[in-house]
Amino acid sequence: MTEHRSGPVRSAAAREAILSATARLLVDEGWDRLTIEGIARAAGVGKQTIYRWWASKGALVAECLLDGRFFAVEPAVGDTGELLRDLRDWLTPVLHFLNTTTGRSLLHSLVAAATEEAGVGAHLSDAFGADRLLADRLRAAVATGELPPGTPVDQLGHAVFGALIFEVLSKDEIDVPAFLDLVGFLLGPRPAAGEPETPGSPAEPA
Incomplete structure (x- = not known):
């Protein structure tokens, strides 16, 4: 009975060590320097153990994403009844995280990983x-x-995220108020037919 139970326990411990090592090394060293050999060494397992469960380093990174191992931000979007306020509350910590060295480096690495691994x-x-x-x-x-x-709604969500990635990849720092203004323009209220546009940014807080 003891031997029967020890296998899954050891497997769970090895999986956790491998995923933890993958997440840590991607943050510390980036996608280009991430290797199965390095992950195995950091996790204290053999390469064959990793390849038994994952076909590539990209598959490992994908599972780390699925497990929520990378981002120290709360992804939940609240619902106060005011859409733009909820979106500002959701996006502001995300944008500030991506303006950190860790956040920018991590997103660069993940975008590079996405070009090689669909997951x-x-x-x-x-x-x-x-x-x-x-x-x-x-x-x-x-x-x-x-x-x-x-x-x-699905396409708008992708548009917001695509614009966020473009900001990180193309600029040294995200202009947080300007990005929130963009979201307000995309998702703010529109006047009915025949009504004039109201001047001012729809993303500005009340």
């Missing part, structure tokens, strides 16, 4: 809440009339 890209936006959580909040806004019927 990384599949889980990357969801790690920030940009897929299911943001789309759910946008659907709620459609249901309450804050957004018009037929709003492409």
